[in-house]
Amino acid sequence: MEYREFSAKNVDDAITEACEALMVTSDRLDYEVVSNGSSGFLGIASKPAVIKARIKDENAQAEEVKVEEKKEEKKEVKKEVKAETKVEVKEEVKSEPKAASNVNGDELVAKANAFLADVFGAMKMEVNLNTKFNPEDNILSVELSGDEMGVLIGKRGQTLDSLQYLISLVVNRDTQDYIHVKVDTENYRERRKATLENLAKNISYKVRKTRQSVALEPMNPYERRIIHSALQNDRYVTTHSEGDEPFRRVVVTLKK
Structure with missing residues (x-):
């Protein structure tokens, strides 16, 4: 099957478009990123992300399944070996502490608030910010409030979506784990x-x-x-x- 070209606001949305058009789940999609696109400023002069996608070859997918099955078998063998080891040296084995998250929630909140303060300052708008980070889901939530929220929502939420995308670029610039950003006002979403x-x-x-x-x-x-x-x-x-x-x-x- 030949590759088809799909475009959207970002790569994730382009993948969604491809899945919808080809009627497959993302695990059956073979794609290449042509362009990551650019946001412009508040959606002005933005460029869409572009990917080339097609349905994965059935034979290749079968090979992937076999590889995954072998990995699972190895994991099961390792689990059994570990279980036996724990029985023999029960008193000496200690559970390893859970690895701490590398994401600094306070730093993310500060980054987002500083960026929005500059944006709203340039727009000469007074906007109250309620920014929270959930480390369990890696979600940064930004709730906006004020007297001119209709301006920030824009037509069909386009301005709100642009702000959400720009904040995502800011907070994900130097982080290893991807941070999902949700921006809302007056329960618009x-x-x-x-x-x-x-x-x-x-x-x-x-x-x-x-x-x-x-x-x-x-x-x-x-x-x-x-x-x-x-x-x-x-x-x-x-x-x-x-x-x-x-x-x-x-x-x-x-x-x-």
């Missing part, structure tokens, strides 16, 4: 999710009634996944994505 799920149900009803396909407005990969997920178990309709970023959209069609 959850409200938007509920709106899209309700939209999906209404569109499903419209397609069933008119028996004609409906194309939704262009959405980012995250919002398209919400629509796909909301209708994946629908008895009457199915969904797929069409078009190129940033104009890619979900199309809802009647099942045959």
